[in-house]
Amino acid sequence: MGQTLARSVIGGFLWVAAASLLAATAVAQTGGSEGLSPTLSAIKTAHTVRLGYRESSPPFSFLDQSGRPIGYSLELCEAIVEEIGVEVDDPNLRIDYVKVTSDDRIDAVLQNKIDLECGSTTANAERGKRVAFSPLMFVAGTKLMVPKGAAVSGVADLKGRTVVVTKGTTNEQAMHAVDKKLSLGLNIVTAPDHEQSFRMVNDGKADAFATDDILLYGLIARHKAQEYFRVVGDYLSYDPYGIMFRKGEPQLAAVVERAFRKLGSNRDLVPLYNKWFTARLPTGERLNVPISLQLEEAFKAMDDSAGANN
DSSP states (O other), rough: HHHHHHHHHHHHHHHHHHHHHHHHHHHTTGGGSSOOOOOHHHHHHHHEOOOOOOOEETTTTEOOOTSSSSHHHHHHHHHHHHHHHHTTTTOEEEEEHHHOOOOTTTHHTTSSOOOOSSOOBBOHHHHHTTOOOOOSOOEEOEEEEEESSSSSSGGGTTTSSEEEEEETHHHHHHHHHHHHHHHHHOOEEEEESHHHHHHHHHHHHHHEEEHHHHHHHHHHHHOOOOTTTTSSSSSSEEEOOEEEETTTHHHHHHHHHHHHHHHHHOHHHHHHHHHTSBBOTTOOOOOOOOOHHHHHHHHHHHHHHHHHOO
């Protein structure tokens, strides 16, 4: 991934964050601080924040052995919940975990079924027209998982073969785009979640599974399948992740931004990353994926931004 593109993505996130803070200031100046935005008002009334989680997106959002939602994204969301508690003057907010899928997660936000979506969601311009995103929390890209013995080193080797994608993902769009561009004649099929996509390759019903590289590494590790599958190919998309929430609420956007800046100023973001990506997970496996230069730069920018605002 090029440094120029990385800086562009990071700059875009910082611009959005700055715009959110300015908008929040404008609300306060016009008397909006006397009340709460719709989401924050509903949270204060219910004393509850609803977090959307994914069952099979390790290490971002998945289930432990007891069926409890855990992960990197959920810890970030829990930090946001603490900041919401400060904003609504309720330090004892409850958390209600709501299961979402790649296909219904955006609708869950739009239809007010969840307050924050804590998964592995790409923040792109198209989605930004409908929902809002936190600052950058990860950078991924579409790659392919194939059986270890398969003679596949990239997407061109899959000409005329079956590739599974998870429904409602940017990876689905990326595969259709590369199929058209290279005239590969791919048979692109969908599965409802990453676990079922993985199983389609495992069961021989698909020749490859296309999704974000980090999710492939997570699934392979979770299934202890390093001897059977490998991740191959060039990046077929560039996917910056963010926590998703309702658009058009500057006060909520400012709270989310503030939570990230506090993590940045305390230098908690890199240790939190290492907990989920390099250390052994609560479920026993280890991904050993060191932080990328792009993400480290983004975290440092949040630290610098926090210092400038102190």
